[in-house]
Amino acid sequence: xxxxxxxxxxxxxxxxxxxxxxxxxxxxxxxxxxxxxxxxxxxxxxxxxxxxxxxxxxxxxxxxxxxxxxxxxxxxxxxxxxxxxxxxxxxxxxxxxxxxxxxxxxxxxxxxxxxxxxxxxxxxxxxxxxxxxxxxxxxxxxxxxxxxxxxxxxxxxxxxxxxxxxxxxxxxxxxxxxxxxxxxxxxxxxxxxxxxxxxxxxxxxxxxxxxxxxxxxxxxxxxxxxxxxxxxxxxxxxxxxxxxxxxxxxxxxxxxxxxxxxxxxxxxxxxxxxxxxxxxxxxxxxxxxxxxxxxxxxxxxxxxxxxxxxxxxxxxxxxxxxxxxxxxxxxxxxxxxxxxxxxxxxxxxxxxxxxxxxxxxxxxxxxxxxxxxxxxxxxxxxxxxxxxxxxxxxxxxxxxxxxxxxxxxxxxxxxxxxxxxxxxxxxxxxxxxxxxxxxxxxxxxxxxxxxxxxxxxxxxxxxxxxxxxxxxxxxxxxxxxxxxxxxxxxxxxxxxxxxxxxxxxxxxxxxxxxxxxxxxxxxxxxxxxxxxxxxxxxxxxxxxxxxxxxxxxxxxxxxxxxxxxxxxxxxxxxxxxxxxxxxxxxxxxxxxxxxxxxxxxxxxxxxxxxxxxxxxxxxxxxxxxxxxxxxxxxxx
Numbered sequence: 001x002x003x004x005x006x007x008x009x010x011x012x013x014x015x016x017x018x019x020x021x022x023x024x025x026x027x028x029x030x031x032x033x034x035x036x037x038x039x040x041x042x043x044x045x046x047x048x049x050x051x052x053x054x055x056x057x058x059x060x061x062x063x064x065x066x067x068x069x070x071x072x073x074x075x076x077x078x079x080x081x082x083x084x085x086x087x088x089x090x091x092x093x094x095x096x097x098x099x100x101x102x103x104x105x106x107x108x109x110x111x112x113x114x115x116x117x118x119x120x121x122x123x124x125x126x127x128x129x130x131x132x133x134x135x136x137x138x139x140x141x142x143x144x145x146x147x148x149x150x151x152x153x154x155x156x157x158x159x160x161x162x163x164x165x166x167x168x169x170x171x172x173x174x175x176x177x178x179x180x181x182x183x184x185x186x187x188x189x190x191x192x193x194x195x196x197x198x199x200x201x202x203x204x205x206x207x208x209x210x211x212x213x214x215x216x217x218x219x220x221x222x223x224x225x226x227x228x229x230x231x232x233x234x235x236x237x238x239x240x241x242x243x244x245x246x247x248x249x250x251x252x253x254x255x256x257x258x259x260x261x262x263x264x265x266x267x268x269x270x271x272x273x274x275x276x277x278x279x280x281x282x283x284x285x286x287x288x289x290x291x292x293x294x295x296x297x298x299x300x301x302x303x304x305x306x307x308x309x310x311x312x313x314x315x316x317x318x319x320x321x322x323x324x325x326x327x328x329x330x331x332x333x334x335x336x337x338x339x340x341x342x343x344x345x346x347x348x349x350x351x352x353x354x355x356x357x358x359x360x361x362x363x364x365x366x367x368x369x370x371x372x373x374x375x376x377x378x379x380x381x382x383x384x385x386x387x388x389x390x391x392x393x394x395x396x397x398x399x400x401x402x403x404x405x406x407x408x409x410x411x412x413x414x415x416x417x418x419x420x421x422x423x424x425x426x427x428x429x430x431x432x433x434x435x436x437x438x439x440x441x442x443x444x445x446x447x448x449x450x451x452x453x454x455x456x457x458x459x460x461x462x463x464x465x466x467x468x469x470x471x472x473x474x475x476x477x478x479x480x481x482x483x484x485x486x487x488x489x490x491x492x493x494x495x496x497x498x499x500x501x502x503x504x505x506x507x508x509x510x511x512x513x514x515x516x517x518x519x520x521x522x523x524x525x526x527x528x529x530x531x532x533x534x535x536x537x538x539x540x541x542x543x544x545x546x547x548x549x550x551x552x553x554x555x556x557x558x559x560x561x562x563x564x565x566x567x568x569x570x571x572x573x574x575x576x577x578x579x580x581x582x583x584x585x586x587x588x589x590x591x592x593x594x595x596x597x598x599x600x601x602x603x604x605x606x607x608x609x610x611x612x613x614x615x616x617x618x619x620x621x622x623x624x625x626x627x628x629x630x631x632x633x634x635x636x
Contacts (some may be wrong), residue, residue: 025064025141026100031212034168038215039072040065042167043141047174049157051182055240057150059157063172064096064143070136075163077132078144085241088129089147095133096141103140106131152241154248154313154368156234159208165216165225173209176234180204183237183249187365191230208232220535221615223546223606235367241313251366255408255415258313262330262349263412265317266338272322276342286345286379287396293339294386294395301335302326303389315373332388333373340377348376348409350385352420354401363406363417374398376409376418385420392465396498400455400549424550425601427454427499434527434557440634444485444513446527448506456551457502464492464502476506480528485510521565521632525587525596529555530626533619541609547580550604557596561589564635571628578618579607585625594630 030041045063052058067076082088093106111131133142161172177200178184184206186195195206216229237249246257268276279296280289304326315330318338327335333349340347351370362369377384387398404422408415429451436446452460463472476487488507495501515522524530567589576583581602588595600622607615 024100025066025096025143027066027098027139029100030066030168030170034170034212034214035068036214037166037217038168039068039166040075040168041068042161042163042169042172044170045161045172047157047159049174049176049234051153051176051178051184051236053153053240054238054245055152057153057156059148059150060146061148062143062145064141065167066139066141067135068139070138071166073136075167076135076140076142077130078142078146079128079130080146080148081126081128082148083126085151087149087151089149091129091131091144091146093131093133093142093144095135096143097137098139100141103135106133153236153239154241154246156236158234159232160226160229161210161213162216162225162229165218168215169210169213171209171211173207174232176206177203178205185235185237185249185365185367186232187362188232189226189230190228191232219538219541219543221545221547222543228543233362233365233367233369235365248366248368251408251417252414254366254368255410255413258349258351258408258410258415259412261314262334265315265334266341268318268338268342269322272339273342276339280343287382287384289343289345290340290377290384290386291395293343294336297332297336297339297388298391300325301332302391303332304328313368329373329389333375333386336375336386336388340375345377348378348411350374350376351408351410352402352405354405370408372402374402374407374420376407392461392496394496394498394500397454397500400458403455423454424604425552428456428549428551429453430456430551430553432529432553432555434555435559436527436557437560438514438521438523438562440516440521440562442512442514442516442521444482444508444510444527446506446508446510448504448508448528450504450506451501452504453501454499455549457500460492460502460504461494461500464494480508481530481532482508482510482513482528484512519634520568521562521634523559523561523594523630523632524627525557525559525594525630526555526585526598526626526628527557527559529553529598531600531619531622534623535616535619537616538612541612544609545580545607545611545615547602547604547607550602552601553599555596555598557594559594559596561592561594561632563592565632566635567630568633569631571625571630574621574625574628576618576621576625578614579603579605579611580615580618583618583622583625585628587628587630589630598626 025043034041043064043066048060050058065075067073078093080088080091091111095103097103111129114128114130159174161169176184180202186206191208195208198205210230218225222228235248238245238247244261247253248257276293279292283289283292301321302325305328315334316327318335321327321331321335337347337349350373352372352374353370354372375386375388377386384396385398386395387393387402393399398420400423402420405420406417407420409418432448432450434446434448436444438444463475467475473487473490476490486509488509490506493503495503570587570589573586574584581600584599586597
């Protein structure tokens with residue numbers, strides 16, 4: 001108790017002494033170099049994370065932000081979540097004017113205390129406290145000071161001084177305080193210096209600090225923000241959450257903790273065991289067995305989040321899901337694991353961090369940074385991945401948000417890392433065939449059939465399952481780049497296969513699609529696949545070019561032209577090769593028809609900033625080629 005009180009006092013005093021005098025937040029004191037490209041200036045930030053034991057910690061956090069304009073308003077509020085494992089002991093704040101004079105302090109009654117339950121959560125003990133001063137006289141400064149107590153030590157706060165782009169840093173620091181025998185692990189990115197280490201009243205301290213750093217402004221095709229900005233990740237070796245102790249000094253030991261936390265939760269009701277065998281006993285192909293059980297899962301369960309205390313990491317058992325027909329990602333994945341086990345198929349409960357910009361570079365730093373659970377089924381000559389929260393995905397396909405991610409496979413032997421499938425040029429296909437007619441007035445009538453595969457179909461797949469026919473029509477009307485057009489009919493047909501495909505059929509008309517000038521008719525044969533990428537030159541490019549998504553599009557069109565017209569001019573074939581991709585386009589006119597072919601490939605990878613001028617040229621050439629026109633002249 002004495003150490004705890006001493007740390008509390010020392011932490012508060014050490015921070016308050018830094019910015020005690022009124023007027024320190026005057027905008028005139030901000031170095032001029034920090035104002036360029038900034039909407040916000042972080043005037044000061046002190047975080048102090050104190051480890052009080054395996055299952056107890058305290059986080060003191062004080063910071064001040066000067067909001068320079070309306071684009072910075074979104075950062076002027078403060079939100080904290082809490083539950084049985086995390087308490088908010090204090091929540092204070094103050095508002096200052098441009099001269100650094102305090103306008104007022106935050107009243108406790110102004111802090112909102114709200115439920116943290118969302119629309120997909122059945123039970124969740126999370127609540128949030130939040131506040132915003134809603135001040136709009138620029139510039140102004142907000143200051144917040146909070147104290148949180150954690151009844152677990154499985155997660156440490158990371159230090160990420162840049163909360164977003166367009167935020168300059170005047171000063172930001174974090175201090176980790178731990179007993180001498182407590183192993184604190186850390187991994188830094190874009191921060192080359194080692195922490196300042198010291199002893200404080202018998203406790204070891206580690207301190208990281210940044211001063212006077214200009215705002216980051218992301219560029220086109222920049223790497224993820226977490227790969228540009230400085231960040232330090234922290235993790236314990238030993239930890240405690242609830243009444244469970246664990247070790248994450250290795251991926252194997254972290255996997256053992258997750259396995260022990262969830263073991264003996266795979267028992268199925270007797271009647272469900274019989275159902276499993278009825279579904280699979282006559283099938284010899286292991287994949288077909290998996291497919292049958294996955295289809296059973298999808299038809300008989302639904303996703304609902306259940307998060308209570310230790311429930312953020314510990315699953316509800318299989319009988320719970322069998323009885324209630326719902327579960328969160330952990331429960332549904334454990335249920336699928338249990339069905340497979342009953343059928344004699346070994347699988348792994350698998351931790352993943354999903355989302356398109358999730359951090360994926362912590363392979364040598366074991367920590368619990370995962371936010372989702374899926375199932376991995378290793379077969380003799382294959383591996384099948386299952387996204388168990390989806391009621392409409394095909395068995396073996398996990399979507400772009402789970403693709404090419406490091407995961408932790410968990411079983412009785414512990415944990416080991418692996419990577420989920422990567423979907424590339426071969427898989428991410430778009431195949432489009434278009435037939436159309438154009439009359440003398442430029443009126444277009446077209447039938448467009450497109451097949452989207454793998455990640456190319458993800459968004460439309462979600463739209464088809466989430467939106468009504470009317471809402472789908474609204475989407476189409478907003479996303480087809482044609483003047484004065486009308487959609488006559490459309491429909492979607494899914495191919496629920498391991499590499500899924502979605503077929504789109506559209507019939508449309510468009511007035512004045514072709515330009516009419518006297519005896520001439522000008523037609524753009526690329527009707528709906530024109531690139532919109534027109535990049536701005538940037539001779540001072542700072543960051544590498546990052547193309548994450550690979551795709552391959554092939555378009556063919558047959559356009560019937562009105563009788564009595566001859567070709568006056570047509571585009572020459574285009575063939576562009578670049579480190580960023582390839583592009584081909586060709587036009588042939590014969591027998592009263594325009595035959596158009598277009599193919600584009602985008603490669604993934606990281607390229608040096610010096611290649612940016614080449615990227616601009618690549619997109620400029622595609623932009624121009626996509627808008628090339630055929631000129632027809634009417635015979636006399």
